Amino acid sequence: MSFVSIEKITKVFPGGVRALDELDLEIKDGEFFALLGPSGCGKTTLLRTLGGLESSTSGTISFEGKDVTFLTPGARNIAMVFQDYALYPHMNVLENISYPLKVRKFSKEEINKRVTQASEALSIQMLLDRKPGQISGGQQQRVAVARAMACTPSLYLFDEPLSNLDARLRLEARTFLKQLQRELGVTTILVTHDQSEALALADRMAVMDKGRIKQVGSPAEFFHKPANIFVASFIGSTPMNLLDGLVNDGKVVIGSMTFDIPEHASTARTGDQVVFGVRPEYVSLVSGPGSGIASGVVKVTENLGTHYLVTADCNGILVRGTAPDGSEPAMGDTVHLKPEPGRSLLYNKTSEDLY
């Protein structure tokens, strides 16, 4: 059952910026859903519109089948965690966590019970009488999550809650957030510009660009089957090979190289302008040249820890592949790069979509 249902949401800011453009999206009950995209793509606007902090220009939003498009933020039974945590400097941790409960006029006993629960779940019970200025960034983040948790909302909205943490703490907080979300089982929407965060946390995710959704699916689908060239180039820790080519007699011709047409692209016809895509992780070094193999001179090698990223110049076309640590070629060597069968993707150059 879908918990959040977004239909044709459009948001035009005064001044004419179209932040959301007739966007449709369904988010399932209990799901950890990530909204990913470059800055300015509309992901934060979408989250804020879901929270009621922005009003949409047109379209409808419903939670559990109930239309909430025109409800105030307070009436939506949601909790938000902001990038800057938004802890009140004049209140101590206890007062910060209990503030939304006080606004909602919970009884004193109920507030105490919930604050104790939330602060224990996040191991911040020893910080309750401190002011936000007296605790670390990681602790502040936990307090912000505890404040959201104590509200027991039916939907969590996270606006880049990890991006103010340093790299190591961010990884810890990530694991911890995922665990917490599993335990609570409450639908959660996370906005992030960090794809590794989205891939690691989300059950399903969406990539946005210019106010539209480019693809929705599981992190694995994003990694293995990006639906269009934008997503293909956006997702992945190493940039995907995206080579312009032409379909000719059941083969893809790219300069002097030819590759087999990937299995999924049975509708590609001779004469189609295409983009051949394959992740460097699925391009390995082989001993000699041949059909379906790109031969070239190594321009750059980059150490990625367990393996090397090798960029080779194949008659003016740059192709990237990987070699295991220890067997990497030297610069200037001639190498032969072979995409793994079944891992290549073919995009139509005009529509930019996957065949």
Add this chain to the structure above:
Amino acid sequence: MKSKTMKGSRAARPGNSVLGKGAATAFLSPSLIFIGIFLLIPAFWTLYLGLTDYKLVGIEALNPSFVGIDNFTKALNDPQFLSSLKLTIIYVLGSAIFGQALLGFILAWVLNELSPRIRNIVELIVIFAWIVPGSVVAFLWFAFFNNEEGTLNAILGVNIDWLLDYPMLSIIIFNIWRGTAFSMLLFSAAIASIPKSHIEVARVAGASKMQQLRNIVLPSARSYILTNLLLITLWTFNDFGPYLLTGGGPGGETQILPIFIYDSALRYLDFGYGSAIAAIMLFLNLVISLIVLRMSRKGKK
């Protein structure tokens, strides 16, 4: 080795400036000399005069004698002084605290909700009231309150001599009009400095506008509010502007302390008495400042 690192970090340590003591003193001395000549010496001179029977004319002008605290005991038993003190308190409470500060905050709060464009236009208009010289403002309000052809009477269609019948109300309105811009600007800055997310957390929790104001905006703007209250209280307490409108009259109804001092010293030429009252005012200013500073320090802890 150790002394080397000490030397390196010297410039960053407080107390050891890049300039060195000599240069720092040289840079500071002009302002210190001016402060000394134009502020400290007159202040102490006033204190001294308050202890004498110095007059502008007559025998005492040539040869003032030391009278101790006579002037001060006279002031505390002088009904005119006590009434002047009372009027000053009314004037400060009415025009500074309830007028400028409250109205300024309401304006800033309401403007914050409006579009930036409207905000800029209104702020510009309000600032005009602030940059016009006091004497010009006084003239404008004299024309506004005028009995015969005044704007206010024309608008209301009545015939009231405002400056004669409601003198205190008139100077309070005059000072509110003149000073609200400052409070508004300061509070606008205070409200703008509150991160948007702080308000949004309250909105998501379902807090009403009044709750947001009480729980988030006011505590966050606390230090701005106290600074503002301190400044406008002192300014209004020492304000001589109403003299231009009413001259302290009618019948002393608007004779606030600065005007009382002026009258004592320069109209009745009793410099000793005027100085004593000025010293009392100085003391009251000090008390007000200390109270507010104490409040703001308490808030920081």
